Amino acid sequence: MMVHPLTRTPRRAGGVLLFSWIFFFFFPAFHYASELNIQLETEKDHIRVSILLPPESRPDILTSFNNGLRSGIRFEIRLYRVATGFRSFFGDQLLREEHIVKEGHVDSFSRAYRITTDSKIQDYHNFRQFQEVFYHLADLSIPFIPSSADGAYYILCRVVVEKMKLVPPLNLLSPFMKTNRIATPWVRLDLSEERAGKEG
Amino acid sequence: MIRSTSARTSKTTLYSIAVLYLVIIVLIFIFARQFLSDVSSGSSFSNIMIIFSAVVLPAFLIGSIILNFLRLRREKRSGSPGVFFKTKLVLFFSFIAMISAVPQGILSVSFLRTAMESWFSSSMGVALHGGLDIALEYYNEKLKNLEEFGESRVLKNLISTRSGSSGLFWDTIQEVNPLIDSLQLYDSSGREIAFLGEPRARLETTPSFETRPGMLPKQDYRDMSLLRYLSYVDTDEGRLAVLIGSILPGNFEAQARGLTESIELFTQYQELQNRFYIALIIVFAFFSVPLLLLAIIVSFMLSDEVIKPIVSLEEATRKVAEGDFTIRIFSRRRGELSVLIDSFNTMVSELERSRFKIMQTEKVTAWQEIAQQMAHEIKNPLTPIKLSAQRIIKKYQSGSEDFERILTQAVESIIREVDNLDQLLKEFRDFSRQPTPMPEKIDINSLLVEVLATYATTAPFVQVDTSGLQDDLILDVDKKQMTRVFSNLIKNAFEAQENGGTISLRTNLVRKGNNRYCRIQIQDTGKGIVKENHDKVFNPYFTTKMTGTGLGLPIVERIIFDHQGEIWFETEEGVGTTFFIDLPMGNPA
Numbered sequence: 001m002m003v004h005p006l007t008r009t010p011r012r013a014g015g016v017l018l019f020s021w022i023f024f025f026f027f028p029a030f031h032y033a034s035e036l037n038i039q040l041e042t043e044k045d046h047i048r049v050s051i052l053l054p055p056e057s058r059p060d061i062l063t064s065f066n067n068g069l070r071s072g073i074r075f076e077i078r079l080y081r082v083a084t085g086f087r088s089f090f091g092d093q094l095l096r097e098e099h100i101v102k103e104g105h106v107d108s109f110s111r112a113y114r115i116t117t118d119s120k121i122q123d124y125h126n127f128r129q130f131q132e133v134f135y136h137l138a139d140l141s142i143p144f145i146p147s148s149a150d151g152a153y154y155i156l157c158r159v160v161v162e163k164m165k166l167v168p169p170l171n172l173l174s175p176f177m178k179t180n181r182i183a184t185p186w187v188r189l190d191l192s193e194e195r196a197g198k199e200g
Numbered sequence: 201m202i203r204s205t206s207a208r209t210s211k212t213t214l215y216s217i218a219v220l221y222l223v224i225i226v227l228i229f230i231f232a233r234q235f236l237s238d239v240s241s242g243s244s245f246s247n248i249m250i251i252f253s254a255v256v257l258p259a260f261l262i263g264s265i266i267l268n269f270l271r272l273r274r275e276k277r278s279g280s281p282g283v284f285f286k287t288k289l290v291l292f293f294s295f296i297a298m299i300s301a302v303p304q305g306i307l308s309v310s311f312l313r314t315a316m317e318s319w320f321s322s323s324m325g326v327a328l329h330g331g332l333d334i335a336l337e338y339y340n341e342k343l344k345n346l347e348e349f350g351e352s353r354v355l356k357n358l359i360s361t362r363s364g365s366s367g368l369f370w371d372t373i374q375e376v377n378p379l380i381d382s383l384q385l386y387d388s389s390g391r392e393i394a395f396l397g398e399p400r401a402r403l404e405t406t407p408s409f410e411t412r413p414g415m416l417p418k419q420d421y422r423d424m425s426l427l428r429y430l431s432y433v434d435t436d437e438g439r440l441a442v443l444i445g446s447i448l449p450g451n452f453e454a455q456a457r458g459l460t461e462s463i464e465l466f467t468q469y470q471e472l473q474n475r476f477y478i479a480l481i482i483v484f485a486f487f488s489v490p491l492l493l494l495a496i497i498v499s500f501m502l503s504d505e506v507i508k509p510i511v512s513l514e515e516a517t518r519k520v521a522e523g524d525f526t527i528r529i530f531s532r533r534r535g536e537l538s539v540l541i542d543s544f545n546t547m548v549s550e551l552e553r554s555r556f557k558i559m560q561t562e563k564v565t566a567w568q569e570i571a572q573q574m575a576h577e578i579k580n581p582l583t584p585i586k587l588s589a590q591r592i593i594k595k596y597q598s599g600s601e602d603f604e605r606i607l608t609q610a611v612e613s614i615i616r617e618v619d620n621l622d623q624l625l626k627e628f629r630d631f632s633r634q635p636t637p638m639p640e641k642i643d644i645n646s647l648l649v650e651v652l653a654t655y656a657t658t659a660p661f662v663q664v665d666t667s668g669l670q671d672d673l674i675l676d677v678d679k680k681q682m683t684r685v686f687s688n689l690i691k692n693a694f695e696a697q698e699n700g701g702t703i704s705l706r707t708n709l710v711r712k713g714n715n716r717y718c719r720i721q722i723q724d725t726g727k728g729i730v731k732e733n734h735d736k737v738f739n740p741y742f743t744t745k746m747t748g749t750g751l752g753l754p755i756v757e758r759i760i761f762d763h764q765g766e767i768w769f770e771t772e773e774g775v776g777t778t779f780f781i782d783l784p785m786g787n788p789a
Contacts, residue, residue, distance in 0.1 A: 067467060068460075068463060068464060068467055069464055069467060069468065070464065105464075107460075108332065108336055108460065109335075109336065109339050109418075109456060110418065123417075164468070166468060166472075167461065167464060167465045167468060169476075170465070170468050170469060170472055170476055172476065172479050172480065172483055173472055173475055173476055173479050175479075176475065176478075176479050176482075177475075
């Protein structure tokens with residue numbers, strides 16, 4: 001079963017919102033006013049998430065490539081359990097957090113657009129193909145076993161793109177280069193409805 | 201006993217500072233690591249740490265400093281002892297912390313700038329780009345050689361006409377193109393029919409005959425990278441797939457990647473260097489500010505620690521000055537201040553002993569003087585009593601006609617002198633048995649005016665000025681005793697105004713150190729006190745009056761002393777005399 005994003009603004013997770021607000025206050029980034037294409041699939045003991053940054057939200061990274069620099073993209077996924085009663089004062093409970101990072105650049109030797117992840121290197125001779133893979137997180141599996149039947153869960157997702165991936169120690173400039181780093185708003189997907197649908 | 205420092209407080213303060221310092225260092229370490237790895241890729245935990253170290257901690261430190269400053273201001277307003285010294289110490293410590301941080305920052309940034317400009321000089325850029333060009337040229341040369349040789353007629357002829365041993369065939373290939381490291385032949389069924397050259401370059405899988413001729417994707421192994429070119433040759437045996445390979449050195453890939461990354465860093469540095477140094481200063485300040493704030497808090501704590509013994513000393517000195525010689529300062533600390541405190545305690549002990557001896561001596565002397573005065577005062581009426589008695593006997597024995605008259609006069613004289621003696625003894629008893637004051641709230645102005653009124657009617661020719669009386673001066677004094685004080689002084693003032701004049705009464709508030717006093721002035725415009733009598737005014741039995749006992753002013757002095765007050769006078773012959781009384785107002789302001 002597929003679920004598409006319903007809302008862009010989280011209703012709960014006040015703590016996350018507060019942290020995000022303060023974080024962005026200090027480390028501002030340009031927000032693209034667009035939604036992510038997210039597909040969420042729940043299985044017995046895990047959930048499967050796919051995220052695609054739509055073409056209208058993609059920044060110009062070719063300029064970086066032409067200058068011999070690399071770009072970076074980070075998919076951030078957080079799994080929360082909705083807190084109730086006294087615990088809600090401290091915000092919802094963060095169960096799991098995943099960061100998937102990809103780097104892209106033009107390899108001078110293979111003369112190809114190269115995507116580097118933790119484990120592998122992929123070369124693409126076509127920029128369109130490169131983009132489809134670079135901006136897409138496919139089938140990320142997150143272990144998820146609800147601890148109680150009546151608990152409410154949700155995930156928050158967002159994508160952060162660095163047009164020019166700053167290398168240490170120049171990454172010190174990250175907070176000061178607003179236009180270099182773009183971040184989508186957090187998108188919330190409730191898992192309760194999904195589970196209810198499955199059980200029904 | 202005054203405690204100069206509480207050992208528990210000192211230790212708690214020390215531990216608090218140490219813990220706070222460690223917290224800041226750990227947070228800075230986490231924050232620095234986050235910055236140096238990637239500030240934008242922080243997990244939610246890292247974000248909390250960042251927010252804590254960026255917002256909460258400085259806010260906490262600033263809050264603490266503000267509270268300390270407010271406390272200092274309050275102490276300054278209330279005139280707490282040592283507050284100016286404390287202010288100076290705080291400013292001094294803060295200034296020292298600041299001036300030590302600034303050159304450190306400048307030095308660090310300058311050093312980093314110099315080092316980075318040296319590392320990323322233009323010659324370094326030329327070398328890096330040159331290195332990449334050479335690597336690319338080498339790589340392209342390999343590719344070109346493979347492509348050209350793979351499609352060359354020479355290779356196809358050699359394969360078509362090959363005969364004899366495979367070793368001889370490989371030697372021939374190597375003679376024609378020594379850059380080729382391997383050659384694999386497959387028949388149309390995909391079976392490998394020959395492999396020549398470097399065994400590591402052998403392709404284990406069979407290439408599909410549907411694959412178009414050309415370069416195959418580069419394959420990277422742990423110790424080498426392999427470039428391969430696929431071509432097809434039609435021979436008598438049928439169509440053969442030919443795979444020629446060329447090995448790139450094992451470290452080529454890693455070195456090429458390192459070179460690319462170095463060029464990337466160099467390019468970024470060239471583009472962003474100015475912004476980088478500004479960011480560096482901001483980040484340095486960001487890390488330094490919490491430590492600087494901590495230094496200011498430490499300066500407050502240290503100032504407190506430093507001034508505590510001084511304040512104790514000041515307090516003890518004040519108490520000693522007030523006459524409390526039982527005061528001692530307790531200090532667990534060792535060092536110069538403890539030596540000073542020990543010296544102070546020794547000094548007070550010595551003072552107490554000396555004071556006791558002096559008091560003993562003064563007491564003996566005073567009693568001697570009083571005894572002499574008493575003897576003198578008692579002897580004075582005894583002479584006329586004795587003369588009167590002798591006169592009665594003489595007149596009686598001689599049978600004088602006016603014996604009755606003489607008897608009456610003599611007995612009256614004896615009675616008068618006995619009355620004088622009785623009055624003298626009564627005042628002496630009052631002086632020696634002065635009761636303990638029983639304080640009550642008294643409006644001092646009302647009391648003065650009340651006493652003044654009783655004497656003013658007896659001397660209407662003397663003018664009275666009470667315009668200098670300040671309102672609302674309520675003191676805790678013994679009303680009866682204070683009435684006696686004012687009566688004595690006002691009576692003396694009236695008696696000094698033989699030819700008229702003015703008596704002025706004034707009251708006002710004065711401050712001595714931390715204590716407030718009510719000052720009462722009783723001024724007359726009489727003949728004043730002659731200089732040689734200045735030191736005797738408060739001595740018992742000293743009087744310049746014909747009818748005085750000489751105990752009035754000593755009793756006044758005693759009452760004022762019992763009220764923890766002070767009395768003195770200023771006088772000028774022919775101008776007048778002013779008596780001053782300072783009485784404590786109670787709790788210090």
